[in-house]
Amino acid sequence: MDGGPDYEPIERIAAPSVTEFERDYLRRGRPVVLTGALERWPARAWTVESIDRRFGDSRIAMLSTRNGVLDIDEDQTGVFRPLRLADHVAAMRAGSCDSYVSVPVERMPRSFRDELSPLPYCQGAWHLRSRFWLGAAGTVTPLHQDLPHNFSAQLFGRKRWLLYPPASPVYRNAPWSRAPNFSGVDPERPDLARFPRFSSAKPLGCVLMPGEVLFIPRFTWHHVRSLDDNSAINFWFGGVIVRALAQAAELFKRARSLYPGEWD
Numbered sequence: 001m002d003g004g005p006d007y008e009p010i011e012r013i014a015a016p017s018v019t020e021f022e023r024d025y026l027r028r029g030r031p032v033v034l035t036g037a038l039e040r041w042p043a044r045a046w047t048v049e050s051i052d053r054r055f056g057d058s059r060i061a062m063l064s065t066r067n068g069v070l071d072i073d074e075d076q077t078g079v080f081r082p083l084r085l086a087d088h089v090a091a092m093r094a095g096s097c098d099s100y101v102s103v104p105v106e107r108m109p110r111s112f113r114d115e116l117s118p119l120p121y122c123q124g125a126w127h128l129r130s131r132f133w134l135g136a137a138g139t140v141t142p143l144h145q146d147l148p149h150n151f152s153a154q155l156f157g158r159k160r161w162l163l164y165p166p167a168s169p170v171y172r173n174a175p176w177s178r179a180p181n182f183s184g185v186d187p188e189r190p191d192l193a194r195f196p197r198f199s200s201a202k203p204l205g206c207v208l209m210p211g212e213v214l215f216i217p218r219f220t221w222h223h224v225r226s227l228d229d230n231s232a233i234n235f236w237f238g239g240v241i242v243r244a245l246a247q248a249a250e251l252f253k254r255a256r257s258l259y260p261g262e263w264d
Helices: 018-026 047-054 085-094 196-200 240-255
Strands: 011-016 031-036 059-066 080-084 100-105 129-133 142-146 149-156 159-164 204-208 214-215 223-224 230-238
Touching: 011 047, 018 214, 047 085, 059 085, 080 085, 080 100, 085 100, 085 129, 085 149, 129 142, 159 214, 230 240
Parallel strands: 011 031
Antiparallel strands: 031 214, 059 080, 059 100, 100 129, 129 230, 142 223, 149 214, 149 230, 159 204, 159 223
16 A cells, blocks of 8 residues: 555454453553544644644744754764754745654644643543654654653655564664664664564565554654655653653653753
8 A cells, every 4th residue: 555564454443431441451552443532622723724724823843854854873962953844844845854842732823722632531630741742754763662652643645554473583773872772773674684583574564544543652662754745743751651752751851951952
């Protein structure tokens, strides 16, 4: 369908009750694509043009990309730089985009936030953080993992996701590196001479369509490619221990000057 690596399709289901989701997916650490969960979101009607028209004057920190890939590796942490949202959109239209909107939702205008709703599956979580994403077709987030659980809600456009279980042989970067939660492996073009054990890593995957929500269990490795100009809202969530660990991780990043520009 999308010409990417082979993968086992992630299960797709109509949005279940909270009880069913917790029993069948959250507690079992099973990824799942939920359909029909965003029907009441006014933000589902957004387009690149309407975002530009309504919120283009917002000045926010954006992640830098190099040749469409987030500029993150073992020696280089992500770099945020201030940019008007309208300038990012103009670069998307011109085919010269070297940035990826990744901004906490609380930093966006109130009128923006009013058109979103927390997903019922993570309401009331001790730890809950949400981001707005807007990127050009071809933008890639390298293989990495996150401490909390994650929902990614696709507003428009498509993304291809590749997911690997936490214990997969993905050659995590060294703990003392600039990006310790990232892998050196490119799943789309793996260097098996350098990373031979990756040949046994078997991904789950999907092309996430507009209006769908992907659940990514904590510590699951994931690689993401934008197939179209697209936008998403994600929700990282967890319990009291995750909240404490996330706060400690933020202090660590600040102390080591990781992700410069994010804390300005």
